[in-house]
Amino acid sequence: MMNILKKFRFPILIAFVFIGLAIWIPDTAARSSQVTWDYFKEMALIMPAVFILMGLMEIWVPKDKIQKWLGSGSGIKGAAISVALGTLPTGPLYVAFPMTGSLIRKGASVTNMVIFLGSWAALKIPQLMVEIKFLGVSFTLLRFSLTLVALLLVGLLMETILRKNPDKIWLENVSEEMEEKNPGKIKM
Amino acid sequence: MVTIITIYSLLGVGLVASLIRSREKTKKAFKIAGKALLKTAPSLLTVLGIVGLTLGILTSETISKLVGAESGFTATIFAAVIGAITLIPSLVAFPLAGSLLRSGATVMTISAFVTTLVMVGVVTAPMEIKSLGKKFTLLRNGLGFIAALVIAGIMGVLL
Numbered sequence: 001m002m003n004i005l006k007k008f009r010f011p012i013l014i015a016f017v018f019i020g021l022a023i024w025i026p027d028t029a030a031r032s033s034q035v036t037w038d039y040f041k042e043m044a045l046i047m048p049a050v051f052i053l054m055g056l057m058e059i060w061v062p063k064d065k066i067q068k069w070l071g072s073g074s075g076i077k078g079a080a081i082s083v084a085l086g087t088l089p090t091g092p093l094y095v096a097f098p099m100t101g102s103l104i105r106k107g108a109s110v111t112n113m114v115i116f117l118g119s120w121a122a123l124k125i126p127q128l129m130v131e132i133k134f135l136g137v138s139f140t141l142l143r144f145s146l147t148l149v150a151l152l153l154v155g156l157l158m159e160t161i162l163r164k165n166p167d168k169i170w171l172e173n174v175s176e177e178m179e180e181k182n183p184g185k186i187k188m
Numbered sequence: 189m190v191t192i193i194t195i196y197s198l199l200g201v202g203l204v205a206s207l208i209r210s211r212e213k214t215k216k217a218f219k220i221a222g223k224a225l226l227k228t229a230p231s232l233l234t235v236l237g238i239v240g241l242t243l244g245i246l247t248s249e250t251i252s253k254l255v256g257a258e259s260g261f262t263a264t265i266f267a268a269v270i271g272a273i274t275l276i277p278s279l280v281a282f283p284l285a286g287s288l289l290r291s292g293a294t295v296m297t298i299s300a301f302v303t304t305l306v307m308v309g310v311v312t313a314p315m316e317i318k319s320l321g322k323k324f325t326l327l328r329n330g331l332g333f334i335a336a337l338v339i340a341g342i343m344g345v346l347l
Contacts, residue, residue, distance in 0.1 A: 031247070147307070
């Protein structure tokens with residue numbers, strides 16, 4: 001029971017904020033609840049499918065292929081694949097996080113994954129159409145090219161930093177998950 | 189709508205292929221999915237709540253007022269921070285950015301807003317941390333924010 005409460009401490013905290021808002025600023029509370037409800041419907045529809053896709057990826061996509069296509073040795077080709085995958089019309093960024101986690105576990109490089117997430121968020125083709133319509137072609141093209149360069153630089157920088165100081169806690173969590181998946185193999 | 193169609197057609201193709209090759213492994217994939225979904229559920233709910241709160245408080249009108257009230261460098265920093273925090277769908281964000289631009293905001297301010305909006309996700313950070321770790325998330329968003337300011341500076345000079 002305590003465990004569940006601890007896990008859900010942030011959602012509970014937020015629920016209290018909503019209640020407070022409803023008492024003091026009911027207009028804002030109503031708007032916020034409407035937005036949350038809209039996003040909830042969207043997530044409820046999308047997230048189960050996303051996680052099943054991630055599960056299928058975990059099982060079927062071979063590690064050596066991902067290492068070859070998206071690993072640290074994949075060079076410009078790996079970066080190009082990451083951009084291409086990211087620009088496909090596949091929805092909001094939070095859909096990409098579980099997929100990216102899975103790809104990193106399978107050996108994709110940090111640089112390529114930063115490029116992938118960045119293109120997913122910033123360089124989506126349908127989104128660019130809207131941007132051109134409201135902000136003009138030169139604005140959109142310039143932002144597109146500068147963002148691409150920035151993503152590459154951020155990715156390379158992050159790869160260097162994370163190689164020197166890897167995220168130990170996250171890595172441990174992941175190896176725990178891997179052990180769960182192969183019971184008996186590494187059990188002590 | 190496009191999102192839903194794309195994801196479910198991918199899922200359909202993947203599931204059929206997986207079932208043909210091995211029912212056992214497909215079951216395993218579902219198990220992994222269920223576990224991961226349960227693990228992410230608290231941060232999903234957190235993100236939902238925060239998105240609602242930020243968008244409820246920072247409506248399009250409030251953002252216009254906030255960004256419009258300031259000018260020059262302060263406005264650009266303001267716009268960058270608002271863009272970094274909020275998660276506005278592009279169908280709403282670009283018209284808003286366009287109207288701000290027409291009502292006198294500088295190119296630098298607008299590009300700071302648009303770039304941080306798409307590159308930095310403060311409200312989705314709990315989910316990003318769950319999937320990719322704290323360090324990755326902090327670095328990606330922190331460096332993304334700095335990069336967005338640099339991009340805004342360059343665009344302000346060039347356009």
